[in-house]
Amino acid sequence: MSYPYQIKSFEQYQKDYKRSIEDPAGFWSDIAEHFQWKKKWDNPLNWNFTEPKVEWFKGATLNITENCLDRHLEKMGDIPAIIWEPNDPEEHHRIITYKKLHEKVCQFANVLKNNGVKKGDRVCIYMGMIPELAIAVLACARIGAIHSVVFGGFSAQSIADRLYDAQAEYIITCDGAYRGAKDIPLKSVIDDALIGNRTVKRVIVCTRTRTPVSMIKGRDVWWEDEIKKIETLGLNDCAAEDMEAEDPLFILYTSGSTGKPKGVVHSCAGYMLYTNYTFVNVFQYQPGDIHFCTADIGWITGHSYIVYGPLSAGATTLMFEGVPTWPDAGRFWDIIDKYRVNILYTAPTAIRSLMGFGLGPVHGHDLSSLKILGTVGEPINEEAWHWYHEHIGKGKCPIVDTWWQTETGGILISNLAGVTPAKASWATLPLPGVEPVLVDEKGDEITTMEDGVYKGNLCIKQPWPSILRTTYGDHERCRTNYFATYPNLYFTGDGALKDEQGFYRITGRVDDVLNVSGHRIGTAEVENAINMHSGVVESAVVGYPHEIKGQGIYAFVIYTGSHQQNTHGTADLIRKDLLQTVTRIIGPIAKPDKIQFVSGLPKTRSGKIMRRILRKIAEGEVENLGDTTTLLDPAIVDEIKNGRL
Numbered sequence: 017m018s019y020p021y022q023i024k025s026f027e028q029y030q031k032d033y034k035r036s037i038e039d040p041a042g043f044w045s046d047i048a049e050h051f052q053w054k055k056k057w058d059n060p061l062n063w064n065f066t067e068p069k070v071e072w073f074k075g076a077t078l079n080i081t082e083n084c085l086d087r088h089l090e091k092m093g094d095i096p097a098i099i100w101e102p103n104d105p106e107e108h109h110r111i112i113t114y115k116k117l118h119e120k121v122c123q124f125a126n127v128l129k130n131n132g133v134k135k136g137d138r139v140c141i142y143m144g145m146i147p148e149l150a151i152a153v154l155a156c157a158r159i160g161a162i163h164s165v166v167f168g169g170f171s172a173q174s175i176a177d178r179l180y181d182a183q184a185e186y187i188i189t190c191d192g193a194y195r196g197a198k199d200i201p202l203k204s205v206i207d208d209a210l211i212g213n214r215t216v217k218r219v220i221v222c223t224r225t226r227t228p229v230s231m232i233k234g235r236d237v238w239w240e241d242e243i244k245k246i247e248t249l250g251l252n253d254c255a256a257e258d259m260e261a262e263d264p265l266f267i268l269y270t271s272g273s274t275g276k277p278k279g280v281v282h283s284c285a286g287y288m289l290y291t292n293y294t295f296v297n298v299f300q301y302q303p304g305d306i307h308f309c310t311a312d313i314g315w316i317t318g319h320s321y322i323v324y325g326p327l328s329a330g331a332t333t334l335m336f337e338g339v340p341t342w343p344d345a346g347r348f349w350d351i352i353d354k355y356r357v358n359i360l361y362t363a364p365t366a367i368r369s370l371m372g373f374g375l376g377p378v379h380g381h382d383l384s385s386l387k388i389l390g391t392v393g394e395p396i397n398e399e400a401w402h403w404y405h406e407h408i409g410k411g412k413c414p415i416v417d418t419w420w421q422t423e424t425g426g427i428l429i430s431n432l433a434g435v436t437p438a439k440a441s442w443a444t445l446p447l448p449g450v451e452p453v454l455v456d457e458k459g460d461e462i463t464t465m466e467d468g469v470y471k472g473n474l475c476i477k478q479p480w481p482s483i484l485r486t487t488y489g490d491h492e493r494c495r496t497n498y499f500a501t502y503p504n505l506y507f508t509g510d511g512a513l514k515d516e517q518g519f520y521r522i523t524g525r526v527d528d529v530l531n532v533s534g535h536r537i538g539t540a541e542v543e544n545a546i547n548m549h550s551g552v553v554e555s556a557v558v559g560y561p562h563e564i565k566g567q568g569i570y571a572f573v574i575y576t577g578s579h580q581q582n583t584h585g586t587a588d589l590i591r592k593d594l595l596q597t598v599t600r601i602i603g604p605i606a607k608p609d610k611i612q613f614v615s616g617l618p619k620t621r622s623g624k625i626m627r628r629i630l631r632k633i634a635e636g637e638v639e640n641l642g643d644t645t646t647l648l649d650p651a652i653v654d655e656i657k658n659g660r661l
């Protein structure tokens with residue numbers, strides 16, 4: 017496959033960028049010509065950010081799986097689409113060619129149909145990182161069902177909330193999942209999530225760990241049995257459903273500043289185009305390259321750069337079931353050596369954690385196949401950037417620092433590997449089609465530099481093809497969250513700097529969203545979970561800098577009676593109870609790193625918690641807390657300061 021739209025020089029980047037901003041409709045229409053459509057569009061772009069309403073390629077019909085699978089079959093049917101590396105290095109890996117993947121997707125699409133799934137139905141997918149997860153996602157897309165993948169680290173309660181919000185009628189899961197030394201009983205979590213549920217009609221269970229599961233008659237079926245039925249019927253092909261360009265492709269829940277996660281909705285055509293375009297350009301993918309993105313498909317990074325971006329480009333995508341540190345901290349380097357990986361795309365938190373093991377685990381692995389390195393999910397500190405560059409890339413691989421969000425579908429700001437300049441810990445320049453702007457609190461563009469940089473809240477002026485279309489079932493929420501803070505701008509929730517060259521550096525969230533090990537977690541969500549514990553009166557959650565996770569979670573909790581001498585046990589025991597509660601309500605990923613019991617919280621006279629003060633205390637900046645005179649009870653600040661963990 018060739019990519020006529022792959023940018024090859026800085027001059028071409030500048031030229032393409034300029035055109036994309038001046039004539040987005042023309043620019044993206046030309047790129048769209050390189051995809052397979054069932055019917056071409058009438059109108060390439062129609063939008064306003066007030067409703068908001070964004071429509072790309074209206075009137076066109078297509079199916080994303082024909083672009084990811086069918087169109088590659090003739091020339092590339094026998095090349096690997098997915099290389100799968102299991103959790104346990106002793107277990108055999110799997111290589112799935114495009115031909116095989118096509119067949120498996122079609123078969124499973126027929127399984128879905130056989131079980132009553134129709135176009136537009138919501139299908140919740142809760143699986144480990146096995147090829148069947150990618151197959152399940154693509155099979156939904158094949159028949160036009162809307163997939164909603166939920167990361168395996170979320171609890172039954174979180175799944176139940178998502179099932180309800182999406183009114184999902186179908187679930188695809190596994191008996192269990194392997195992650196490092198742990199086995200996660202996925203089906204049993206699903207069973208808990210389904211207590212009291214009235215919408216789910218069918219649960220399809222794929223075998224992985226063969227852990228005991230309770231299969232409920234009439235509701236639960238085994239993946240393998242259903243495939244056998246399809247084989248017996250000879251239904252090995254499945255026509256791809258006609259999808260309107262703007263039909264929803266999937267929902268992916270993500271955290272915001274409120275207590276309830278939002279179902280971000282992406283549409284078929286724009287998402288396909290943009291993930292493909294950014295994959296080909298940011299990573300400078302060349303046919304035959306092995307692309308290894310270490311994310312989980314439960315997050316947007318996995319959707320866009322394990323599944324849809326690479327497959328639509330006819331690439332070979334490597335899927336890894338395990339974790340970077342099991343059985344030892346050389347696991348990534350092992351995989352790179354074994355498969356001669358060319359592109360490695362991972363998170364700063366993984367780099368920092370591997371850095372902590374020293375160079376021992378890196379030695380003895382041949383990493384010479386690597387051409388390009390990437391990072392995503394959080395700001396990368398300079399130390400980690402240099403370690404990655406020097407010890408993994410051996411000083412010869414460009415690093416792409418890719419900034420984007422669940423809502424943006426694909427990478428918005430990043431250097432293009434080896435084509436546009438890199439700068440340690442800077443995401444650098446916007447992709448074609450993306451027009452960023454930094455604004456102040458009032459929404460006015462920042463026009464003066466401070467210490468050599470512009471500094472403000474990061475917004476985007478016009479729509480790129482994979483901008484979110486809505487939040488599922490609640491369009492008003494989409495408007496207020498992203499389009500109402502500043503009129504006519506998409507607000508990212510991030511703060512950023514811009515230098516004299518026009519390079520951007522993302523400084524982090526400016527709202528109440530934490531980024532813990534690259535996972536987005538709302539402080540309000542964690543507070544809600546903690547507050548559900550019977551002994552808790554009130555809590556406030558903030559982030560603090562954490563050496564490996566980027567941010568850690570710090571909870572200040574008011575507990576009934578005295579937590580020191582409570583009938584329920586010691587402070588430590590109560591802390592454990594609270595962690596258990598958070599694990600139950602959200603999942604283990606949201607467990608606070610520190611819990612400090614306090615007798616009060618710093619509040620203004622109107623009752624608002626002054627998080628600024630708590631943030632400073634959590635960060636260890638106890639000297640300079642700013643003005644505390646407006647507090648209802650200034651004495652509480654000293655108590656909290658003294659009790660700091």
Ligand code: WTA
Pocket residue numbers: 270315316317391392393394395396417418419420421422423443508509510522523524525531534535536
């Ligand atoms: C942060 C992940 C700095 C940012 C794709 C954003 C980053 C949030 C970077 C989205 C980066 C992502 N540099 N910060 N290269 N990439 N972020 O939705 O705060 O899980 O708003 O999407 O991660 O997280 P999400």
